[in-house]
Amino acid sequence: MELSSLGVRLSDEMIVVGMIFIAAFLLIQSFLVPAFGENRQVQKRLKKRLRAISDEAHQGSISLVRRKYLRELGPLERALESLPGMERVERLVEQAGKETPAYRVVLTSVCLGGMAGVAGLYLLPLPMALLLGLAVAAFPFLRLTRARSRRLARFEEQLPDALIVMARALRAGHPFSDAMHLVAEEMAEPIAGEFRTTFMEINYGGEVRNAMLGLLRRVQSVTVMIFVTSVLIQKETGGNLAELLDGLAAVVRDRFRFHRKVRTLSAQGRMAAWILSLLPFVLAGVLSLVSPNFLPMLTQDPMGRQLVVAAFVMVIIGILWMRKIVRIEV
Structure with missing residues (x-):
């Protein structure tokens, strides 16, 4: 009985963690990116144009940036740079204006994620420790992405x-x-x-x-x-x-001036979206502290679980709807 109750409690915790992760991910993707960013159609056209010219550009001589970059690396570093996926990481580093080799970014990500995952195993259940390791491993790439956006x-x-x-x-x-x-x-x-x-x-x-x-x-x-x-x-x-x-x-x-105006006018909507989306999770956390036996009565009942799932689906729909309202495509 104790093992079954422990398994139910862990499954409930994983469901809650998964809900919070999905909601936070959608909020970050929807309301932390620039409000005046390029719309999807423009981004598709830009990527199509870049793909069309990439073969033509690569047929010419290698760029000075790439030539200098390879010349300063040793044999082992060049071997690491030739691994699959390193070219995309190198492009991200270059666009962010950094000079860190791509293989160092990947090694840093693997080391940070591994240490965070091992440390989480002593404090958290296995799935949560894995999520913690993945989140910490993504930090170097998120930092480069943010630097690229600012640049x-x-x-x-x-x-x-x-x-x-x-x-x-x-x-x-x-x-x-x-x-x-x-x-x-x-x-x-x-x-x-x-x-x-x-x-x-x-x-x-x-x-x-x-x-x-x-x-x-x-x-x-x-x-x-x-x-x-x-x-x-x-x-x-x-x-x-x-x-x-x-x-x-x-x-x-004129376009940049209009973008700033759009960002200013949509600031209130973005703040309202954050508050309304995080309010159910904050309220659940407060109730779990004030009355620990309140939420288990809801999650242990089949009807209560269905209500929780329905509420979470409505939260996701609300986030997507507010994103549609706030993100003005210019």
């Missing part, structure tokens, strides 16, 4: 000023590569580093097309895609590139 937001904020600087340099008679070098010298990171890398690839004999596609591959943004496409079309067909960059800078600046 991309900062890059897009600097892009209008960079385009204006380039347009003025072109009007003064400078070639396109020198205009990019002027941006790299006059502006701050991260746009200075990306333009400097692109300028070096062009200046050391690389093709403008491959260098610009490399910039788009490192900074995956719709505004950067428009900038790269405009430059490539102008190189093939001709035209007034300075005037084109001025117009693009005005459009990007």
Whole structure:
């Protein structure tokens, strides 16, 4: 009897933990990402465009970033970098603006997850210890993803000023590569580093097309895609590139201003979504502390379990519905 009651209690705990995990995951995905992010259709078009140009870009010479990166690694490190999946991790590190080798990120994730899982075995049941290990193992990747998002937001904020600087340099008679070098010298990171890398690839004999596609591959943004496409079309067909960059800078600046306004107007809705979604779990925690015998009466009864499942389904539907309301696709 004691073993059966212990098994029921552990199953109840796992159900509650699973519910909290699913709700928290949906809340983070729905309301912690930028409210003015690209909509799904735009993201699909951007990914399709990147896939279309990836083969073409890889057919050219290897980029200076990749060449320098491989040259500084030892034989063992190169072997680790050749493992499956390391290329995606390396791309994430590069987009985040970090210089940590990809294999170190993976090893750090495995070590942290393993230590957290082993420590959790002494304090928690096996499933909860596994969840704890996976959550801790994902921390390095979540940190890189957050750094990439911040770097991309900062890059897009600097892009209008960079385009204006380039347009003025072109009007003064400078070639396109020198205009990019002027941006790299006059502006701050991260746009200075990306333009400097692109300028070096062009200046050391690389093709403008491959260098610009490399910039788009490192900074995956719709505004950067428009900038790269405009430059490539102008190189093939001709035209007034300075005037084109001025117009693009005005459009990007107005778009960024509108995004901030949308984020401000949707802040109240996001806060309401967090409060309404977490309120049932907070109330259950308070009741379990105040009256420990209250919740077991609900979970041990078959009808009570059905009510708990129905309430959780309604919470998930509410999160998805509020996400649809709050996330304004621009």
